[in-house]
Amino acid sequence: MDKLSRKEAARVSNDPTSDNPRSHGSEGSMTEQVRLRPGVTAVRIGVGAGRPTPRQKPNGGANRLLPEDRPVHQWYRFVLSFPPHLVRDYVERFEIGPTHRVLDPFCGTGTTLVECKKLGIPSVGVEAHPMAHFASQVKADWSPDPDGLLAHATKVAGAALARLSREGIHDDLFRPNGSVNLKALRRLPPESARLLLADSMSPLPLHKTLVLLDCLERRRDDRYHRHELLALAKAVVFSISNLHFGPEVGVAPPKTDAMVVHTWLSEVHSMAADLRAVRRLQAAEVKVHNADSRRIAEVLEPQSIDAVITSPPYPNEKDYTRTTRLESVLLGFIKDRAGLRALKAGLVRSNTRNVYKVDDDDRWIADHPEIHRIAHAIEARRKCLGKTSGFERLYAKVTKLYFGGMARHLAELRQVLRPGAWLAYVVGDQASYLRVMIRTGRLLADIGRSLGYEVVGIDLFRTRLATATREQLREEVVLLRWPG
Numbered sequence: 366m367d368k369l370s371r372k373e374a375a376r377v378s379n380d381p382t383s384d385n386p387r388s389h390g391s392e393g394s395m396t397e398q399v400r401l402r403p404g405v406t407a408v409r410i411g412v413g414a415g416r417p418t419p420r421q422k423p424n425g426g427a428n429r430l431l432p433e434d435r436p437v438h439q440w441y442r443f444v445l446s447f448p449p450h451l452v453r454d455y456v457e458r459f460e461i462g463p464t465h466r467v468l469d470p471f472c473g474t475g476t477t478l479v480e481c482k483k484l485g486i487p488s489v490g491v492e493a494h495p496m497a498h499f500a501s502q503v504k505a506d507w508s509p510d511p512d513g514l515l516a517h518a519t520k521v522a523g524a525a526l527a528r529l530s531r532e533g534i535h536d537d538l539f540r541p542n543g544s545v546n547l548k549a550l551r552r553l554p555p556e557s558a559r560l561l562l563a564d565s566m567s568p569l570p571l572h573k574t575l576v577l578l579d580c581l582e583r584r585r586d587d588r589y590h591r592h593e594l595l596a597l598a599k600a601v602v603f604s605i606s607n608l609h610f611g612p613e614v615g616v617a618p619p620k621t622d623a624m625v626v627h628t629w630l631s632e633v634h635s636m637a638a639d640l641r642a643v644r645r646l647q648a649a650e651v652k653v654h655n656a657d658s659r660r661i662a663e664v665l666e667p668q669s670i671d672a673v674i675t676s677p678p679y680p681n682e683k684d685y686t687r688t689t690r691l692e693s694v695l696l697g698f699i700k701d702r703a704g705l706r707a708l709k710a711g712l713v714r715s716n717t718r719n720v721y722k723v724d725d726d727d728r729w730i731a732d733h734p735e736i737h738r739i740a741h742a743i744e745a746r747r748k749c750l751g752k753t754s755g756f757e758r759l760y761a762k763v764t765k766l767y768f769g770g771m772a773r774h775l776a777e778l779r780q781v782l783r784p785g786a787w788l789a790y791v792v793g794d795q796a797s798y799l800r801v802m803i804r805t806g807r808l809l810a811d812i813g814r815s816l817g818y819e820v821v822g823i824d825l826f827r828t829r830l831a832t833a834t835r836e837q838l839r840e841e842v843v844l845l846r847w848p849g
């Protein structure tokens with residue numbers, strides 16, 4: 366695909382609604398900080414040099430979803446997940462085209478995959494969380510006929526509204542529901558309800574959502590079902606529930622009522638408009654695996670990947686199973702504690718809520734003195750501060766497990782890369798473990814080098830202020846090359 370058509374791909378825009386994203390989310394001697402212009406620096410390391418990512422800003426809006434990027438990306442995404450323009454920048458820089466294949470081994474809600482599809486570049490994603498895997502799969506599927514999708518969703522909405530109306534319940538903010546008999550409302554099974562953050566959703570909106578889900582199942586049409594469910598996930602999380610993201614997930618004062626059917630239908634309308642807009646693109650093939658990227662060679666062909674563009678988890682206490690808990694439970698991806706635990710076991714250990722006795726990824730970084738120094742510093746600070754909670758005791762361990770897990774991933778990845786493959790890993794420095802600085806990008810580059818990758822450089826994507834330390838933390842793009 367030539368540059369003109371790429372730009373056109375990026376420009377398809379039809380929906381002026383605001384973006385509704387969700388989150389994820391520095392010293393050393395071998396590097397040189399290069400000041401490029403006020404507020405913009407790049408770090409040169411090893412051979413070659415990292416460049417600042419185009420459009421980067423020292424703080425703030427660098428990872429906002431640009432209005433022209435909203436089609437499809439906006440169907441459901443993590444707050445602050447990396448932006449499509451970053452993917453475009455690296456696709457261009459790596460000179461990736463339709464004859465290549467891009468991999469995102471931590472594809473989350475599919476930003477890399479959707480952007481590659483828009484650009485006509487084949488891609489493959491790997492994601493261990495079933496809800497994020499589902500979102501990526503649906504966002505990569507542009508096959509539903511937009512009119513058919515709308516017609517079907519309108520029928521389902523009619524059925525749900527009629528059912529609610531027979532129960533004396535309105536879905537109309539101009540006709541508020543008076544007192545409702547809470548005991549008569551539908552609820553989640555207790556083992557599922559127990560998994561939710563308390564008061565994630567008020568009883569009446571939950572009842573309406575469960576009625577809608579039931580109507581979707583009874584009138585199920587497989588051509589549209591998954592898209593309709595993803596639209597519901599977005600509507601529930603950002604409009605119907607009591608959740609808020611700042612960027613961590615929290616619970617706001619409860620909404621006793623909310624429009625459910627109409628909000629969902631409006632999301633489906635927006636989806637149908639996007640499907641119409643992207644239909645004219647020469648879209649490329651996308652495949653998404655629900656798998657663990659530490660065992661990536663089990664799902665990908667040897668030497669099948671030309672470039673990796675990804676943002677893996679960071680060691681920052683962010684729990685992806687918590688930020689997505691409500692929709693994961695409502696759509697049936699997690700049913701009980703055992704299911705939640707099994708899911709967590711498949712994730713890189715980036716927070717103390719998914720560390721288990723049997724974990725041993727730290728053996729992959731047994732010879733890395735800097736990671737051990739950091740882990741000792743965290744443990745020494747914990748003792749010095751007299752911190753004794755279970756979580757605090759795990760900070761040092763999770764740091765080693767995190768880098769060990771990433772090392773394991775990078776080691777296994779070598780089998781699936783073509784010689785000369787380019788890699789871009791977007792990661793952030795962290796100081797959340799008792800304020801001990803973890804320079805994630807530097808350490809990842811070091812691990813890559815020890816595994817035989819060429820370290821091309823580290824670009825500064827943006828900086829953000831750490832509230833605890835008032836320091837600017839760097840969010841960087843680690844650039845590697847696999848020599849083969």
Ligand SMILES: C[S@@+](CC[C@H](N)C(=O)[O-])C[C@H]1O[C@@H](n2cnc3c(N)ncnc32)[C@H](O)[C@@H]1O
Binds near residue numbers: 443
């Ligand atoms: C920072 S998010 C990626 C966000 C993504 N760029 C997007 O567009 O939404 C990191 C993702 O890695 C996933 N993940 C964590 N450990 C994993 C593993 N071992 N294998 C595959 N995916 C994993 C998490 O579930 C999460 O969705």
